[in-house]
Amino acid sequence: MAEKINTKTLYQTLWNSADILRSRMDANEYKDYLLGLVFYKYLSDKMLYYISELMESPTQDLNEAQQIYEEIYSDDEDREDLLYDVQDTFSYTIKPELTFTKLMSQINDGTFELESLARGFKDIEQSSEAFEDLFEDIDLYARRLGTTDHKKNELIASVMKELSTLNLTGHAGDVLGDAYEYLIGQFASESGKKAGEFYTPQPVSELMTRIAIEGKEDKEGLTVYDPTMGSGSLMLNAKKYSNHPGKISYFGQELNNTTYNLARMNMILHGVPIAQQHLHNADTLDADWPTEEPTNFDMVLMNPPYSAKWSAEKGFLMDNRYSRYGRLAPKSKADFAFLLHGFYHLKDTGTMAIVLPHGVLFRGGAEEAIRKKLLEDGSIDAVIGLPSNLFFNTSIPTTIVILKKDRPNRDVLFIDASAEFEKKRNQNHLTEENIEKILETYRNREFVDKYAYVAEFEEIKENDFNLNIPRYVDTFEEPEPIDIKALSKEMQEINKEIAEAEKEFLAMLDELEVTDESREIIEATREMFK
Structure with a gap:
């Protein structure tokens, strides 16, 4: 039951994220931004959780996993071994200052700049041939995101805030993939x-x-x-x-x-x-x-x-x-x-x-x-x-x-x-x-x-x-036979209803006050029913 609730929340939050961009551009354009950011968060979260497990300090708190990563990365020897392991496992690496979690901390303290996200995209693309040019269609400097750098930062930061509430790696089976399908649909x-x-x-x-x-x-x-x-x-x-x-x-x-x-x-x-x-x-x-x-x-x-x-x-x-x-x-x-x-x-x-x-x-x-x-x-x-x-x-x-x-x-x-x-x-x-x-x-x-x-x-x-x-496939349906007696009776009933309605209508005309302006209209109406 919990999985179903989480899945529903996942779908809804993903779609809510689209609302932030919907007023700025059509769906064929904003899908690239949203799907790209979802993907970036997924790669970042997956790597951080893996590093915490590798260091035998498994955690479901991304901020804790981020701290573990930063500590290891600060040691030259440990950093080289760690990056080799991550690259071998995932075919990509993201520097600690460019993870989605780190960028969120910058958004929260007001120091976030789109350039950091752009560098994160580029680092992944350069990690291996499998990720080459993967984010090239996401133009973080497009005018449709805002007329100033500040407005562009604000818009992308708003989307990232919405996505930050999601646990993109904590679902069984193809739940995340199916959620992605939901977005695409x-x-x-x-x-x-x-x-x-x-x-x-x-x-x-x-x-x-x-x-x-x-x-x-x-x-x-x-x-x-x-x-x-x-x-x-x-x-x-x-x-x-x-x-x-x-x-x-x-x-x-x-x-x-x-x-x-x-x-x-x-x-x-x-x-x-x-x-x-x-x-x-x-x-x-x-x-x-x-x-x-x-x-x-x-x-x-x-x-x-x-x-x-x-x-x-x-x-x-x-x-x-x-x-x-x-x-x-x-x-x-x-x-x-x-x-x-x-x-x-x-x-x-x-x-x-x-x-x-x-x-x-x-x-x-x-x-x-x-x-x-x-x-x-x-x-x-x-x-x-x-x-x-x-x-x-x-x-x-x-x-x-x-x-x-x-x-x-x-x-x-x-x-x-x-x-x-x-x-x-x-x-x-x-x-x-x-x-x-x-x-x-x-x-x-x-x-x-x-x-x-x-x-x-x-x-x-x-x-x-x-x-x-x-x-080859005959789908013709024979029309149902017409019941002449029933049809005749129905027509008689309809004619009777019409006659009664005409009688009531003419009686209403008799009650109308006749003026110079309405006389011709009333007389013309009476002529129609003769």
Whole structure:
């Protein structure tokens, strides 16, 4: 019970911290400051607690741990041994005068300056390659923080004061990581269309992950790949459904540098060891990655930007990712380019789940040719239609396409889950019940009236390789027969009520005082009821 209370407090305090920045900038900007400060406090607190344990003086009081650190650091010989140990354990070090705890003492006595926090960021970035440029998107000198240095100091100090009340390292499991996810989700809600760059709603992530991990829950050393990873949230769901979560290796690529850094922080806050993080900042379609072993993965999870533009240069026809399909995705719609990239990196025994707009299911031209080849190869396992308005960046309905290699047949399971949602404010939301229904249908792979259908390859071929869900899942509902007698009686009652209302209204007109100004209006009104 205490853990639940602490978790609720953690979430609320984190969100309260955002209130301090909300009036100065939009969510897409202030998320970087808040998430960066949360991360810095986490690294600082974790190091201080470790040092107190190392010195055999374990404490849950950060000020006591800070004092222990300062005393050891003051001795040249002890300092060198300590820093070596901390660096070896965490891959970073923070000087005692730059810890979050020390900066808080400076805030409390009025001596805090942003330069100290900036130096703390820089020290971590220079500690190892794993932290390189991690805080570069946090501009502590931006005008939006204040018009003077004093105002900037005050604003950041206010946020740090709010965060200082939290014990960021005293939670079991993935509580802190999930709280970080909560913050990212709240920012996504406020950011609107910009949220698509970094966040897939958790219910959709859960559904995709549970399908892709099916049958691999007991595998040790599971590998997960997301070449459009955003904040890394989609990949990290694998931890929740694997029986060996500490042995998963994550491979992710992201074009946006700010979002890439967010994913790196997210991984660390979820307790993923540096050695099991393989993250890359680059354009997924421009050049293949990874090209060194391992290059194929047990799970591929993707929520790429929908119908994005790409170069589609002819040279890509020689690229191993696309060459076997004979055509390239159109310049104006890179959906199949993303799909084929992810599918190329899937193991023969793996499962891929990708979210795409419905157009990929039926558009013609090059997309039809690619779709035909995938179907002839038996690569498309299932097509799941999702409700509209699930995502923060678009209100259009989307589809999850499930792909596998070396399938024993070429049939395709169609699920129309477009009506499976709960309305929450302005957003639709998949409930656990909705998710379980989709999962059960996927596992059973059987016909469900007005919901699911398994189409054989020959039927799909007869439909010219069109995968539009309504061609296979008939959701038409016969209208209920009209009871003429009941309808006639209801109309008579309505007419009777109208007549009585008219009679009362005309009686009211008779009681009105007639003046020169009202005479014409009253007479015109009487004419209407003749």
